Amino acid sequence: MSEEDFNSKKIERATVAISHLIENSLGNLNIEQMEIIKNRHKLLLDQQIFWISQSDPNRFAKDLMEYANWLCDFIGDAERDFWAE
Numbered sequence: 001m002s003e004e005d006f007n008s009k010k011i012e013r014a015t016v017a018i019s020h021l022i023e024n025s026l027g028n029l030n031i032e033q034m035e036i037i038k039n040r041h042k043l044l045l046d047q048q049i050f051w052i053s054q055s056d057p058n059r060f061a062k063d064l065m066e067y068a069n070w071l072c073d074f075i076g077d078a079e080r081d082f083w084a085e
Helices: 003-007 009-024 031-053 057-084
Strands: none
Touching: 003 009, 003 057, 009 057, 031 057
16 A cells, blocks of 8 residues: 555545634634544544554545534534524
8 A cells, every 4th residue: 555545635635624624714613612623633633543554545535524524514513603692
């Protein structure tokens, strides 16, 4: 398995999307919400280490996309709560 397998376009796009969300969309979240994101992100990193050790970039890409979707939904819900107050 080559390192390129873990640098696929799918993984790259998900990583860029996650980075964008983290850099630009967390301003209205409270400390508890940030802790939830931090814990979920740590789980993603643990999964990444595992899937690299298993030489399975496709499974890592799936976990990465799942996290990106979760993060987007979580931020959306937090924003709705913030603006409803």
